Amino acid sequence: MIYKVSEVVKELGVSRQTVYKKLRREAYKPYIVEVDGVTGVTEEGLLMLKGIKDIDSDVVNEKEMGNNTEVTGVTDSVSKLQEQLIDSLHKQLEVKDKQLQEKDAQINSLLKITENGQVLQKMILNNTEIKLLAYREELEERRKEHQKKEEKGLLNKIKNYFNK
Numbered sequence: 001m002i003y004k005v006s007e008v009v010k011e012l013g014v015s016r017q018t019v020y021k022k023l024r025r026e027a028y029k030p031y032i033v034e035v036d037g038v039t040g041v042t043e044e045g046l047l048m049l050k051g052i053k054d055i056d057s058d059v060v061n062e063k064e065m066g067n068n069t070e071v072t073g074v075t076d077s078v079s080k081l082q083e084q085l086i087d088s089l090h091k092q093l094e095v096k097d098k099q100l101q102e103k104d105a106q107i108n109s110l111l112k113i114t115e116n117g118q119v120l121q122k123m124i125l126n127n128t129e130i131k132l133l134a135y136r137e138e139l140e141e142r143r144k145e146h147q148k149k150e151e152k153g154l155l156n157k158i159k160n161y162f163n164k
Contacts, residue, residue, distance in 0.1 A: 002033050002040040012049060022049060 003011070008019050023032055023041070031045025041049070 001043050002035060003043070003046050004038060004040050008041055008046060008049065011046065019049070 005016060005019055005023075009016050012019065022028060023039070023045075028041075028045055028048065031042045031048065033040045033042060
């Protein structure tokens with residue numbers, strides 16, 4: 001659809017002069033159409049102008065300022081938006097970097113805890129093995145003592161039997 005400049009003026013709420021200034025820029029040339037000697041704007045051009053009106057603070061409404069002026073160029077506002085976006089992205093990256101550092105610290109802490117746990121398990125196992133060996137030796141000594149007592153007792157019984 002093609003929009004006459006007068007329609008664009010009403011749609012954007014700016015002066016005719018502001019619309020023509022915008023349309024003289026190279027970026028808008030592909031969207032300008034002449035029909036029966038009347039200048040018009042394609043739907044894409046209108047959308048582009050609306051986008052600039054919405055995000056571009058440089059177009060000042062003539063009612064607010066009392067005249068038809070542009071505070072700054074479209075490129076200035078786009079540059080400002082780009083800088084703001086870049087700053088925002090840098091801040092997000094800084095936050096993510098801090099989060100990753102915290103995660104790395106947590107992982108390292110968990111690794112140390114796991115290693116310590118494994119060392120403790122080995123120590124406990126070794127300690128248990130040592131205790132088991134000591135207990136086996138003690139049992140063996142008791143068995144030998146008991147065996148000697150039984151042998152002495154049996155020998156005494158045999159001696160006593162023969163002595164009678």
